[in-house]
Amino acid sequence: xxxxxxxxxxxxxxxxxxxxxxxxxxxxxxxxxxxxxxxxxxxxxxxxxxxxxxxxxxxxxxxxxxxxxxxxxxxxxxxxxxxxxxxxxxxxxxxxxxxxxxxxxxxxxxxxxxxxxxxxxxxxxxxxxxxxxxxxxxxxxxxxxxxxxxxxxxxxxxxxxxxxxxxxxxxxxxxxxxxxxxxxxxxxxxxxxxxxxxxxxxxxxxxxxxxxxxxxxxxxxxxxxxxxxxxxxxxxxxxxxxxxxxxxxxxxxxxxxxxxxxxxxxxxxxxxxxxxxxxxxxxxxxxxxxxxxxxxxxxxxxxxxxxxxxxxxxxxxxxxxxxxxxxxxxxxxxxxxxxxxxxxxxxxxxxxxxxxxxxxxxxxxxxxxxxxxxxxxxxxxxxxxxxxxxxxxxxxxxxxxxxxxxxxxxxxxxxxxxxxxxxxxxxxxxxxxxxxxxxxxxxxxxxxxxxxxxxxxxxxxxxxxxxxxxx
Ligand code: ATP
Ligand code: ZN
Ligand code: MG
Ligand code: MG
Numbered sequence: 001x002x003x004x005x006x007x008x009x010x011x012x013x014x015x016x017x018x019x020x021x022x023x024x025x026x027x028x029x030x031x032x033x034x035x036x037x038x039x040x041x042x043x044x045x046x047x048x049x050x051x052x053x054x055x056x057x058x059x060x061x062x063x064x065x066x067x068x069x070x071x072x073x074x075x076x077x078x079x080x081x082x083x084x085x086x087x088x089x090x091x092x093x094x095x096x097x098x099x100x101x102x103x104x105x106x107x108x109x110x111x112x113x114x115x116x117x118x119x120x121x122x123x124x125x126x127x128x129x130x131x132x133x134x135x136x137x138x139x140x141x142x143x144x145x146x147x148x149x150x151x152x153x154x155x156x157x158x159x160x161x162x163x164x165x166x167x168x169x170x171x172x173x174x175x176x177x178x179x180x181x182x183x184x185x186x187x188x189x190x191x192x193x194x195x196x197x198x199x200x201x202x203x204x205x206x207x208x209x210x211x212x213x214x215x216x217x218x219x220x221x222x223x224x225x226x227x228x229x230x231x232x233x234x235x236x237x238x239x240x241x242x243x244x245x246x247x248x249x250x251x252x253x254x255x256x257x258x259x260x261x262x263x264x265x266x267x268x269x270x271x272x273x274x275x276x277x278x279x280x281x282x283x284x285x286x287x288x289x290x291x292x293x294x295x296x297x298x299x300x301x302x303x304x305x306x307x308x309x310x311x312x313x314x315x316x317x318x319x320x321x322x323x324x325x326x327x328x329x330x331x332x333x334x335x336x337x338x339x340x341x342x343x344x345x346x347x348x349x350x351x352x353x354x355x356x357x358x359x360x361x362x363x364x365x366x367x368x369x370x371x372x373x374x375x376x377x378x379x380x381x382x383x384x385x386x387x388x389x390x391x392x393x394x395x396x397x398x399x400x401x402x403x404x405x406x407x408x409x410x411x412x413x414x415x416x417x418x419x420x421x422x423x424x425x426x427x428x429x430x431x432x433x434x435x436x437x438x439x440x441x442x443x444x445x446x447x448x449x450x451x452x453x454x455x456x457x458x459x460x461x462x463x464x465x466x467x468x469x470x471x
Pocket of ligand 1: 020022023025036123124440
């Protein structure tokens with residue numbers, strides 16, 4: 001596959017790249033490719049929870065869900081679904097030994113799947129192929145934005161859920177439970193607002209407390225992220241040292257005393273521009289003007305006075321707009337959805353064979369997409385209606401959990417052309433060509449829904465007990 005021969009795989013060609021809760025990623029040292037391998041709980045390491053065929057099916061389901069369902073909802077231009085590959089077991093074993101010591105300790109409650117030999121092969125979005133090795137390496141920024149809207153009061157039992165967003169409440173819960181030492185002041189409603197000031201504010205707080213919502217890569221290497229369990233903030237000075245050369249242009253190059261504040265601010269501005277762009281360059285689309293009024297989180301420290309004057313909303317071709325629209329397929333909130341989940345569950349207990357007709361575990365094909373798109377707005381009491389709402393909810397969950405990767409490739413230097421002159425006069429930011437992708441689009445299992453309800457209850461009650469009172 002793509003310049004690699006599966007039977008000649010050599011672990012020395014691959015290095016540790018990163019991991020999440022469900023998968024571990026290694027990148028090729030030369031080609032712009034990654035392998036994404038499944039993980040499972042360390043307790044099961046001797047005893048894999050599924051057969052090789054089931055692992056293959058699971059990864060094929062991820063590919064199908066991404067290419068047939070999520071890509072339709074989010075926009076093909078942002079999606080790289082990849083392909084399932086079968087790897088030699090000896091290669092996978094050697095690879096897992098090789099990378100083990102680079103894994104963060106707090107992720108080692110899970111182990112990499114070394115039994116199935118199956119993996120997902122994807123383009124490496126942190127080292128885009130368009131970058132020429134002789135030039136300045138691309139900067140790639142990964143943002144896990146989380147849920148960008150408040151649920152409707154119709155379906156929630158606690159008023160607070162219509163005032164404070166899920167992410168902000170969850171922060172209190174995570175700090176109370178020792179997962180993080182400090183609360184992040186990032187609020188997704190600010191990022192999804194489409195208002196440049198609010199977005200700038202949101203990204204600044206992602207930089208200050210990245211947790212698992214923000215990472216920066218330079219030339220394919222992670223140069224900025226949070227270390228979980230550590231008391232220290234990530235090294236902002238080190239980041240500024242990396243960023244400075246990218247923002248020494250025009251006026252700044254002449255008097256090279258660009259302050260750190262200005263470097264950071266320019267960086268955030270470029271990132272916000274990329275998030276508002278059409279994804280592959282320019283061309284402004286329509287704007288969702290209703291966007292902003294419905295979405296204010298009372299926990300956000302953004303000073304509401306500052307934005308009273310004018311707001312833009314999100315351009316409809318932007319990555320944030322597409323993600324938000326997909327998240328909003330969760331129309332009932334977990335509380336409103338749960339009775340429908342129970343209806344499906346009950347039906348499946350009575351008629352287990354219906355599981356495949358209702359496509360509970362796939363296949364994730366056009367029929368699945370149609371089921372969730374053609375779902376009627378009225379509940380007719382049928383299991384089909386309930387299943388369609390569950391499908392919608394699961395798709396929304398995936399959109400609430402995905403990451404955005406923004407690749408910034410500095411444009412070639414052309415100091416003496418018109419563009420350069422103009423930039424010098426107007427203090428314009430440097431030109432980057434940007435590309436935007438969405439990653440981590442796995443289907444969320446049907447069975448995870450009861451857990452979602454319990455977690456929701458815990459987060460809300462923790463917030464009502466402690467959070468609202470804190471500054
Ligand atoms: P989560 O816990 O967020 O659900 P996950 O286990 O599903 O994560 P991913 O988010 O897909 O795993 O991958 C883990 C990390 O690996 C990502 O956060 C990203 O930094 C990196 N990564 C994943 N896919 C790619 C890719 N195609 N190119 C470059 N880096 C990638
Ligand atoms: Zn919030
Ligand atoms: Mg992820
Ligand atoms: Mg994931």
